[in-house]
Amino acid sequence: MKKTTKNLINIALLLLMFVGLYFLEQHFGRRSMLITVLKKGAIYALIAVSMNLLNGFTGLFSLGQAGFMLVGAYTYAVLTIPMAKRMAVYQYYDGGIINFTVPTIVGILAAGALAALLAMLIGMPVLRLKSDYLAIATLGFAEIIRAIIQWDTLGPITNGSNLLKTYPTFKSVIPVFAAATICIGVIVLLINSTYGRAFKAIRDDEIAAEAMGINLFHHKQMAFIISSFFAGIGGALLAMYQGSLQANAFKASMTYEILLIVVIGGMGSVTGSVIASFLFIACSEWWLRFLDTETYLFGGTVKLPLLRSGFRMVVFSVVIMIVVLFFRKGIMGEKELWDLFTPKKKKEGIKP
Amino acid sequence: MFDRILPYLLSGISVGGQYALIAVGYTMVYGILRLINFAHGDIFTAAGFFMVYIATALPVQFAIPLVIALTVALGFTVERIAYKPLRSAPRMSVMISAIGVSYLLQNLMWYVTGGLAKQYPTIPWISESITIGSATTKVVTLITPVLTILLVIALVTIIQKTKIGMAMRAVSKDFETAQLMGIKINSVISTTFIIGSLLAAVGSVLYFSNYTSVTPTVGAMPGLKAFVAAVFGGIGSIPGAVIGAFIIGICENIIKALGYTTFSDAFTFALLIVILLFKPTGLFGEKTSEKV
Amino acid sequence: MSRNVLHVENVTMQFGGVVAVNNLSMDINEGEIVALIGPNGAGKTTAFNCVTGVYEPTNGRIDYMGKTIVENYPSGKMKRSYAGENAGLYTKRVVNTPDKITALGIARTFQNIRLFKSQTVFNNVLIAMHMRRTSNVFSATFRLNMKEENQMRQEAMELLKIVGLEGVADELATSLPYGQQRRLEIVRALATHPKLLLLDEPAAGMNPQETEELGAFIKEIKDRFNLTVFMIEHHMNLVMGISDRIYVIDFGKQIAEGTPEEVRDNPAVIAAYLGVDEE
Secondary structure, eight states: OOOHHHHHHHHHHHHHHHHHHHHHHHHHHHTTTTHHHEEEHHHHHHHHHHHHHHIIOOOOOOOOHHHHHHHHHHHHHHHSSSSHHHHHHHHGTOOOOOOOOOOHHHHHHHHHHHHHHHHHHHHHHTTTHHHHHHHHHHHHOOOHHHHTTTGGGHHHHHHTTEEEEEOOOOOOOOOOHHHHHHHHHHHHHHHTTTHHHHHHHHOOOOHHHTTTTOHHHHHHHHHHHHHHHHHHHHHHHHHHHHEEEEEEOOOOHHHHHHHHEEEEEEETOHHHHHHHHHHHHIIIIIIIIGEEEEEEEETTTOSSSOOOHHHHHHHHHHHHHHHHHHOTTTTTTTTTTTHHHHHHOOOOOOOO | OOHHHHHHHOOOOHHHHHHHHHHHHHHHHHHHHOOTTTTTTHHHHHHHHHHHHHHTTHHHHHHHHHHHHHHHHHHHHHIIIIIIGGTSOOOOHHHHHHHHHHHHHHHHHHHHHHTTOOEOOOOOOTTSSSEEEEEEEEEEHHHHHHHHHHHHHHHHHHHSHHHHHHHHHHHHHOOHHHHHHEEEEEEEEHHHHHEEEHHHHHHHHHHHHHOEOOOOOTTHHHHHHHHHHHHHHHOHHHHHHHHHHHHHHHHHHHHHTOOOTTTHHHHHHHHHHHHHHHHHHTTOOOOOOOOO | OOOOEEEEEOOOOOOOOEEEEEEEEEETTOOOOOEEOOSTTHHHHHHHHHHHHSSOOOOEEEEEETTTEEEOOOOOOHHHOSSSOEEEEEEBBOOHHHHHHHHHEEEEEEOOOOOOOTTTTHHHHHHGGGGOOOOOOHHHHHHHHHHHHHHHHHHHHHHHHTOOOGGGGBBBGGGGGGGHHHHHHHHHHHHTOOOOEESSTTTTOOOOHHHHHHHHHHHHHHHHHOOOEEOEEEEHHHHHOOOOOEEEEETEEEEEEEEEHHHHTTTHHHHHHHHOOOO
């Protein structure tokens, strides 16, 4: 297939997706479960892909994702709360000290930019560390960021540990998908560029990559900054999805959840992360909900055992453990969806 | 001034001792498997819940040994199910498995308890109040450091003097060679998890006697802090972990005394980052490098 | 007299109390094939790692094309425990990371093959060209560098053709047979446009016929790309067959230097390899 034909097919598929989304939304309504899952799934897909860029493609085991999402979410919310509503939101801080409001799109970009800037500063010291030390240092930084945001003294900006709300949100699923698609598209382009190849070289063998003239620190930092930029944007979108925002929700367990999504999808596969995100959100928000409700059979005489609040997450984590232990390559391994349709001389199936 | 600081200092030493008991589990597992056992903090929490439920049926003097036994069984099972199958897998996979176990244990505890905080049973004598100078505290605050140090001395003796201790030292020095020399790797690793869980169970009894309520995620933070203590002291070194834990416990409480409670958690991580940057091997750690 | 390419001067590498390379001095001139030989554990790879910036030597200096690329002297803890010679001769500290040294024109292969495992044969070569990019991350991501990218791809394919690997360009690098993997490592090093090529046991694990072919191949690429070759090797046929000069080291120290004929008859070399009876 020629390149131009391929591009045309891709564009057509994307258009088809948006048309499909439009009709789904018309048919089921914006508040339906399906549309809600699609919204949250798209946001998680972006965040998971951004984490995969770091952990799966560059081989940097970073656990700071929740911290960068938090920065993005707060940057967005703080900058876009309408002036008229600031007094009510910042009721304990005299309306806060920020007296301007930026348009939504500027807010989202600022969210990415600030997260990226922070990543640059944090990256300088921590990217010299190796594997598990890097993991624990980035985890530590995420916790520090959370503490700083909740700090009373910064209250006039961050509203301390109080809720941020009334910032602009989206109602339709289309803008969320558009944002996520653009961001993921850029990441895919990056991964397939000469820089992406350098990232993968570092993942495969740091020593050989360095011997081939690839500056390790420079490239690791680049991956870290870009990943954090998109995590920041993901954070902003998540804030929009939730409608209100509190730093306390962005704990290490959020990072773990995203990491597990990446693992289920396959470390080093963008499509894997996307599929896993939608599956993860659909299961936890929708398909496995019945596990959380007490159910009676035979006209209410027999109570189904085990089913009650919290059981869904238990089943869910057992499934995750099974994937982690027995299907270590995840759904896609290192392959992409389009690899499966491209004929190859030597066929290699997805090995579990 | 001293009167104001004293209660914080006392609780700092006490918390330090509790962190130390958890930190030893981290440092031993890391020393042998090169694995950050993210689930260790949740095993500590599980020990808290065991006590909550068992104490409703049994008197405390029988409950405590049973809690310890159950925690040890849990630690052992986690190792067998989640880490042993990944013995030859990349380190990253094992770490992910540890995170998965942590997630599973937290969700399981949430399910069992319905997500509600549970009141920790009052243990006679150690929960009683006592006054020292101007500070009123619980007996547990005073016995924690003593008990911690006794347990650690016992552990170090085991590691230095017994056959299994020698095997542990050999495995942590060189996993493959130890295996070739006929050391039963799996039993050494199991022993490590058993000892780690045992100390975590003791730490849990002491910790929750002070804090009185248990929730499914309560162990995550002390767990991480104990890990930082282990890194601070030089991962793999038991005395290092203990000293690190006491330093962190005391500093954290002094920060609270100065009125920066928001930052008491952040401090621990700041300390971690500083130590990783300037002395990544910690206070007593050994240096390793990759062969080209 | 042709130009000096690599000048190694009094280099000592000490790990803790172990002196792996002891006061080693070597000179390699343009267009030469020079071999570094010695028994196992003599410090050959360590010497390579000092030249390529993987290790920082404890003492000594290394010049490339007349410019100092590495220099160090014992300092800190090492100051007291330094067991090598010529302490105090050097007072500067020059450090270059391996990527900078590669950028200067020194490329290497590895004793235990280090290909990029998840990548195709083609991509392995392509990755080595990343170093010479002029695009930045934005222009590369948004495909504003297509001209450069196409040039890189074309050159990678040409390089693969030279070694006859063009047919397997899309295979995973690690799926190749051993001998081809070694060749791929050499091609990958060539893709960085080196002037000096360091080969760490290129014939390891090859049978006599493959070794002979490799010798011819090394000579061929040397002429074709105007290279200077410095190699560590155990196969004596290869070493004697293609080297202009040979350095022999044992226990980190140089014990002989000269043409293949001179080295072959040197009693110290024979003793190092075969051992001598005490007394």
